[in-house]
Amino acid sequence: MLDLVTLRVAFALVAVCVLVLFYGVTYRSTRSTYSGWWCLSILFFVVSSALFLLNGTPAQVVANPLGNATGVLGAACVWAAARSLRARAFAWWELGILPPIVLIAGALDDPAHNVWAGGAVFLTAMALLIGRSAVELAWVPEEAGASMELRSHYRFAVRSMTVVSGIISAYYLARAVAFVAVGPQHDIFVRYFGGQVTTLLIMLLLVVTTFSMSALSHEQQTDELRRQATRDALTGLLNRAEFHRAAQRELDRGRIGEEAAIVLADLDRFKNVNDGSGHAAGDRALTCFADACREVVGGRGLLGRLGGDEFVLLILEGRAEELTSAIARRYAKDDEMPTVSFGIAGVLAGDDAALAVARADHALYRAKATGRARAVRHDDRPPFLVGGRRSA
Incomplete structure (x- = not known):
């Protein structure tokens, strides 16, 4: 050697x-x-x-x-x-x-x-x-x-x-x-x-x-x-185009729970945060909400940001109502954050993801129109408050 x-x-x-x-x-x-x-x-x-x-x-x-x-x-x-x-x-x-x-x-x-x-x-x-x-x-x-x-x-x-x-x-x-x-x-x-x-x-x-x-x-x-x-540069969540692709892929595979749903979330009166406290405060509100979604949903779904203060979730496992309430509670730990409204639309294997998002968007509009800080299902179930706070 x-x-x-x-x-x-x-x-x-x-x-x-x-x-x-x-x-x-x-x-x-x-x-x-x-x-x-x-x-x-x-x-x-x-x-x-x-x-x-x-x-x-x-x-x-x-x-x-x-x-x-x-x-x-x-x-x-x-x-x-x-x-x-x-x-x-x-x-x-x-x-x-x-x-x-x-x-x-x-x-x-x-x-x-x-x-x-x-x-x-x-x-x-x-x-x-x-x-x-x-x-x-x-x-x-x-x-x-x-x-x-x-x-x-x-x-x-x-x-x-x-x-x-x-x-x-x-x-x-x-x-x-x-x-x-x-x-x-x-x-x-x-x-x-x-x-x-x-x-x-x-x-x-x-x-x-x-x-x-x-x-x-x-x-x-x-x-x-x-x-x-x-990915969205600010929150790290899927961007609009990738969320639609990923959600459609999951729906086509059919490996979803009986309570699977598309959820749209919108921060209430978000413009007031930007105008009153500055864009840094607005960015903090967006990232805190994204973190709350990650913590609660984890691997049980897909998370995306559609743009502005609007987020979208595909819940694969668990009840959407329970998860949205948990997200709102987690997010509400900071009282300075704006409240959140949710629109929920149930999905089945093989559904069209874009149509499900449109149904959830219609439900979100109803949540905003009926007082904010609540979740509304597209199937006309009565709305319920989330996070323990009413919108100001």
């Missing part, structure tokens, strides 16, 4: 070439968050490998703890890249908490004479971060749902990254256990968990990343463009 220094130099050269290609070709063309995090990750891994080359020199006392911390920072960027594929935010402390801990552990463990200073903490941190990356990646196809069937190359790329990340995480965990159990000088550790094997595994991760980078970055870019084209 090649000596460790040669392997680390080879890894650094390959990683630098890959970094230049990733940044120059993939990141600059897609500007995807995924490729951006991976560029940072490779940069940190290269710096870490370069610092480890200083082992055995007077600079080891500084280079060794810094090499460990920089390697862990690279692993944290791998996790951030995987999380970006799920479009999930994270707190910055989640990214930056482990590298300083690893740095301190190494600095306190005689790094001038011990090349494995802080080794147990370093290996555990690497296993944890790369393992979290594997978990994040495993959730990507599950959350994407049936649409992923149309992009088999993307599914394959994600699964390849998941498997390799899982293997490397398990290997780092085994290294940590062996480090504590027998020590880094033991023949078992040197043979199976030494720097040579680890460098080869990291190179394997780099190869798989090179294969998957283009597919994953372009898919992330496509998803972002699709989101911009189908």
Whole structure:
């Protein structure tokens, strides 16, 4: 087997070439968050490998703890890249908490004479971060749902990254256990968990990343463009055109409950909010109502904004009357918010979504005409107050 220094130099050269290609070709063309995090990750891994080359020199006392911390920072960027594929935010402390801990552990463990200073903490941190990356990646196809069937190359790329990340995480965990159990000088550790094997595994991760980078970055870019084209910029709900398409698709599939309904919602006297308190207050009212809808309806329906202060919901499960009351109560927690009127129209499998929206709109008109802050069904059921407040 090649000596460790040669392997680390080879890894650094390959990683630098890959970094230049990733940044120059993939990141600059897609500007995807995924490729951006991976560029940072490779940069940190290269710096870490370069610092480890200083082992055995007077600079080891500084280079060794810094090499460990920089390697862990690279692993944290791998996790951030995987999380970006799920479009999930994270707190910055989640990214930056482990590298300083690893740095301190190494600095306190005689790094001038011990090349494995802080080794147990370093290996555990690497296993944890790369393992979290594997978990994040495993959730990507599950959350994407049936649409992923149309992009088999993307599914394959994600699964390849998941498997390799899982293997490397398990290997780092085994290294940590062996480090504590027998020590880094033991023949078992040197043979199976030494720097040579680890460098080869990291190179394997780099190869798989090179294969998957283009597919994953372009898919992330496509998803972002699709989101911009189908979502309302202020509330994040479906826009008018996409709601109609999605609602018709659900009705055609026929997987709806007996109480399924289209609901139109309109904030009462919304113009007074904009004129009296300014557009910022109006935007806050709109986003608060959207949040209330998300919290109450969740995965039991589709949510959209038709424009202005008018919203539309397709309730797939549950009674529309109960859900609209719950939305109004949730929204009414802030007394400064305007009241809401609802129009409800029941739907059956195969119904025309546009006609159902028109029926709900007629019911909404009746709700407005009969005093606001209430819900009215299109089938002439008596209106009922929602949210415990009458419109002013």
